[in-house]
Amino acid sequence: MPADLAHIRQVMAEADCIYTEAEVEASICQVADAINSQLADSNPVVFCVMNGGLIFSGKLVPKLNFPLELSYLHATRYRNQTSGGELFWKAKPEISFIDRDVLIIDDILDEGHTLGAIIDFCHHAGARAVHTAVLIDKDHDRKARPELKADFVGLPCVDRYIFGYGMDYKGYWRNAPGIYAIKGM
Template sequence: MLKEIQHVQATADRLYSEAEVEAALDKMAETINRSLADRNPLLLCVMNGGIVMSGKLIPRLTMPLEIDAINASRYRNQTSGSCLEWKLKPGTPLAGRTVLILDDILDEGITLKAIVAYCLEQGATEVLSAVLIDKKLDHKKPITADFVGLETENRYLFGYGMDYKGYLRNAAGIYACKETI
């Protein structure tokens, strides 16, 4: 497995440098600060992909807020997925709250849509989403993100929380795999 990971990393195309990603996070934080200044939001980090983005974004936010996590996955350390598996639900009550979901990427939108629906079922009054990457697809997604850092073409990505088979989340920048996965 290690040789495969090293090969993917060595042959990948860098789409965004660390400086470009950090600048996008600055802009996204400014917009979120303006939009949610008086809402006492509960931020939900989508595990595991949202860890890096959340860790970088949250210190840039200036309003009072609470933090929790949620984990619903379709991929299970693979490059494609099917049915949704709930691994972690937030411990903080969502009823009556503005919830901001923080995730690494809006790809097909299936997982994000399910998380939004769950939050609304739990009584959240408003559910918004912030994603580091919005992947442009040739078809309409079932959901759009409220706050977007960067956009990319439809390629398999890793870095800043996005993974290749569970690895490379820690890459400093956004990379696209050279070969078809």
């Protein structure tokens, strides 16, 4: 069923800007600095989690000033919905990371189901160490694994439904130039 584009446009028109483009860009630079200082000598395999991590990865990876191998994986619980379900693998990693450091780049650490499953997958597949970088860490007490923390975090975020910089609303507005919260959500 095609999207109601009038509704999609209205969502953006009414949204609250949580972080401006300048604030997001500054946070990406800070994340890059932290990764550069901690992983420069580790020869990591870097995975972008599609689709959400695409914009964050695209802005972050060129700021990493050390050799790395880059690939992607695609695991989702949302499938263009506003609430998550069972983990679904669309594309598993194709680069071997046996006895290698792995850096997973994703858009958001919300409840942590998807990121936790990806971390587990990497450990079971032989990664020496698994590091995570997220643009947004949502602040709430619904974490699937309360001990799960991202190693590198761009920005904290209030517990609202957000979109922009890779995060979507029903498949739209990943391209929004900032982080926005849906009115009333």
